[in-house]
Amino acid sequence: xxxVFNWQLGREMDYPYEDARPAxxxxxxxxxxxxxxxxxxxxxxxMTWSSGRxxxxxxxxxxxxxxxxxxxxxxxxxxxxxxxPGSWKDGVYEGKTIFEAxxxxxxxxxxxxxxxxxxxHPNIGEDVIAGGEMPQGAHIVDETHPLWFFYMPRICxxxxxxxxxxxxxxxxxxxxxxxxxxxxxxxxxxGYRECVKxxxxxxxxxxxxxxxxxxxxxxxxxxxxxxxxxCVENCIGKIRGQGFVTDPKQGKPNPDNPIDFLVHVxxxxxxxxxxxxxxxxxxxxxxxxxxxxxxxxxxxxxxxxAIDTYRNVPQDETLAGLLQLFGSSPEIMETFAxxxxxxxxxxxxxxxxxxxxITEPPQLRKSFDRKRDAYRLDVT
Amino acid sequence: MRIRSLLAxxxxxxxxxxxxxxxxxxxxxxxxxxxxxxxxxxxxxxIPESTYDLHAQQIIPPVGGGSVTKVSVRATHDGEEVxxxxxxxxxxxxxxxxxNTFRDAVAIGFPIGRxxxxxxxxxxxxxxxxxIWQWAADFDANAEGNSRFxxxxxxxxxxxxxxxDMSVRRQVRxxxxxxxxxxxxxxxxxxxxxxxxxxxEGVSDYRDNHWTVVLRRKLITSNATDAAxxxxxxTPFIIAIWxxxxxxxxxxxxxxxxxxxxxxxxxxxxxxxxxxxxxREGDR
Numbered sequence: 095x096x097x098v099f100n101w102q103l104g105r106e107m108d109y110p111y112e113d114a115r116p117a118x119x120x121x122x123x124x125x126x127x128x129x130x131x132x133x134x135x136x137x138x139x140x141m142t143w144s145s146g147r148x149x150x151x152x153x154x155x156x157x158x159x160x161x162x163x164x165x166x167x168x169x170x171x172x173x174x175x176x177x178x179p180g181s182w183k184d185g186v187y188e189g190k191t192i193f194e195a196x197x198x199x200x201x202x203x204x205x206x207x208x209x210x211x212x213x214x215h216p217n218i219g220e221d222v223i224a225g226g227e228m229p230q231g232a233h234i235v236d237e238t239h240p241l242w243f244f245y246m247p248r249i250c251x252x253x254x255x256x257x258x259x260x261x262x263x264x265x266x267x268x269x270x271x272x273x274x275x276x277x278x279x280x281x282x283x284x285g286y287r288e289c290v291k292x293x294x295x296x297x298x299x300x301x302x303x304x305x306x307x308x309x310x311x312x313x314x315x316x317x318x319x320x321x322x323x324x325c326v327e328n329c330i331g332k333i334r335g336q337g338f339v340t341d342p343k344q345g346k347p348n349p350d351n352p353i354d355f356l357v358h359v360x361x362x363x364x365x366x367x368x369x370x371x372x373x374x375x376x377x378x379x380x381x382x383x384x385x386x387x388x389x390x391x392x393x394x395x396x397x398x399x400a401i402d403t404y405r406n407v408p409q410d411e412t413l414a415g416l417l418q419l420f421g422s423s424p425e426i427m428e429t430f431a432x433x434x435x436x437x438x439x440x441x442x443x444x445x446x447x448x449x450x451x452i453t454e455p456p457q458l459r460k461s462f463d464r465k466r467d468a469y470r471l472d473v474t
Numbered sequence: 475m476r477i478r479s480l481l482a483x484x485x486x487x488x489x490x491x492x493x494x495x496x497x498x499x500x501x502x503x504x505x506x507x508x509x510x511x512x513x514x515x516x517x518x519x520x521i522p523e524s525t526y527d528l529h530a531q532q533i534i535p536p537v538g539g540g541s542v543t544k545v546s547v548r549a550t551h552d553g554e555e556v557x558x559x560x561x562x563x564x565x566x567x568x569x570x571x572x573x574n575t576f577r578d579a580v581a582i583g584f585p586i587g588r589x590x591x592x593x594x595x596x597x598x599x600x601x602x603x604x605x606i607w608q609w610a611a612d613f614d615a616n617a618e619g620n621s622r623f624x625x626x627x628x629x630x631x632x633x634x635x636x637x638x639d640m641s642v643r644r645q646v647r648x649x650x651x652x653x654x655x656x657x658x659x660x661x662x663x664x665x666x667x668x669x670x671x672x673x674x675e676g677v678s679d680y681r682d683n684h685w686t687v688v689l690r691r692k693l694i695t696s697n698a699t700d701a702a703x704x705x706x707x708x709t710p711f712i713i714a715i716w717x718x719x720x721x722x723x724x725x726x727x728x729x730x731x732x733x734x735x736x737x738x739x740x741x742x743x744x745x746x747x748x749x750x751x752x753x754r755e756g757d758r
Binding site for chain 2: 147148150151199200201202207208209210213263264265282284285286287288290299300302303305
């Protein structure tokens with residue numbers, strides 16, 4: 095048991111394992127306003143890592159619809175119910191984490207081990223609307239309307255205080271010193287499923303034919319080469335950014351670091367269910383048209399600020415530029431700059447790997463294309 | 475509450491080897507014509523049976539288990555091999571594994587070499603490792619080609635086009651995945667490590683709500699880090715049983731809380747299979 099400072103909670107908490115911080119912490123930012131649930135990320139991940147026999151229902155990356163979707167089914171509601179209600183006051187979480195809600199004798203964290211039934215319907219609740227009925231013939235008359243849902247792409251959060259790691263009695267799970275990626279040592283795993291139960295995000299998955307648990311490996315062979323993960327590189331909506339985040343207790347956030355800028359400077363990207371207490375490192379830009387109280391339950395107290403900041407993007411050249419850099423290079427952009435309305439991304443060696451204008455200059459084409467002897471309707 | 479904490483304290487004391495009273499001795503009967511390899515061999519009836527109480531594991535989280543409360547053990551050796559027959563009541567035979575499906579299993583552990591005094595019976599310690607033989611119902615079913623995995627996971631059946639599947643499988647199954655018994659070395663809690671070398675064979679039988687498992691091995695193996703059995707001497711061992719129906723896995727198990735002394739008959743003993751009234755014909 096160690097006493098750790100969890101900056102996402104704004105306070106200290108108990109963590110039933112040693113507090114070992116990596117030299118660098120991998121992190122992602124997903125812009126939920128842009129996700130269309132095309133599942134290209136899911137397919138890219140699955141084709142790369144989990145296409146084997148026994149992995150039929152195993153999605154290290156999945157995209158679910160909120161509020162009704164969930165893979166595994168109701169993973170978040172189940173844990174929320176177990177930790178009980180909580181609230182946010184001046185950036186401090188007042189409530190219990192999954193570790194604090196457990197008795198620490200029979201269990202180290204309140205957990206939930208979903209059954210086959212929960213895993214075998216990865217698209218449950220997909221596209222189901224919330225906020226009211228939408229009967230036949232209904233149409234929207236007001237400027238704002240009560241109906242909503244949004245898409246939620248999810249991978250392992252490679253947490254700062256991983257519950258899966260603390261749950262494993264075999265010490266088969268470890269957090270890499272060099273980049274903070276959390277891995278299961280397949281040769282040590284004995285398939286006890288404690289991590290499946292311990293991970294509040296349902297991102298430790300059991301492979302029944304091998305009798306071991308498997309999880310997102312953060313595409314570590316790519317990360318080691320300075321490349322972005324498969325799910326980031328293949329995102330056609332360009333909703334994903336990836337890099338390294340600074341723990342504000344450990345060092346000063348660098349405003350030139352894209353992730354630090356979004357998470358710590360503009361505070362527009364928020365951790366998913368920070369109240370679980372594991373310090374997740376996938377940060378989400380909340381969908382601005384979703385009821386704020388729902389978002390607060392999901393992303394903590396900083397939601398309103400994030401929404402206001404995102405709405406202000408047209409006036410915020412640096413933020414607008416950085417968001418344009420998402421998906422503009424297969425390499426990890428560790429620093430960025432916005433100069434003369436052009437966003438520039440630099441890799442770990444400081445080499446420029448992307449240059450994207452904030453606004454594409456308009457191109458007008460003639461309606462008749464002489465070369466192809468064809469008329470075109472899309473002239474802009 | 476008070477009783478429970480007292481129990482916890484005494485169990486922790488046990489874990490450190492203090493006042494761990496050894497259990498009733500088990501006799502490993504010398505038989506001249508070869509050990510009984512089959513759990514249903516009638517010859518076992520003539521071998522004296524020792525019965526031990528099992529308790530829920532309460533030393534290290536995750537605690538629990540203990541739905542199996544008694545195990546009966548008989549053992550024979552013929553100067554070359556030892557066969558240990560464990561029998562316990564379990565109303566359901568759980569042979570499958572899924573994310574929420576658990577299998578039945580039994581394990582026995584021995585100190586490596588012949589340390590005196592014996593180390594902690596609970597996974598040993600860094601200086602005094604223990605060797606553990608675990609028989610599991612799902613490995614048994616796999617080995618017999620009877621896993622019925624496809625019934626529970628129908629989409630895993632059929633032709634598989636991804637070649638990496640087999641390479642990953644080979645990597646994961648560093649130990650013998652097709653055998654019903656896996657051997658481990660442990661040097662304290664959380665250190666259980668499967669061993670590549672395998673010398674234990676397991677045969678099981680389930681009928682009338684009872685599992686019967688026979689584990690068989692040569693008395694002396696070529697492996698230096700192994701339990702050594704010597705005729706005429708005593709070797710301590712410990713038993714753990716998991717009941718899959720009650721989601722027992724990992725530390726949630728039923729255990730004997732102290733070493734059981736296994737007294738090997740000397741080679742001069744006269745018991746033979748014919749002495750115990752059974753013909754060897756057709757029962758191997």
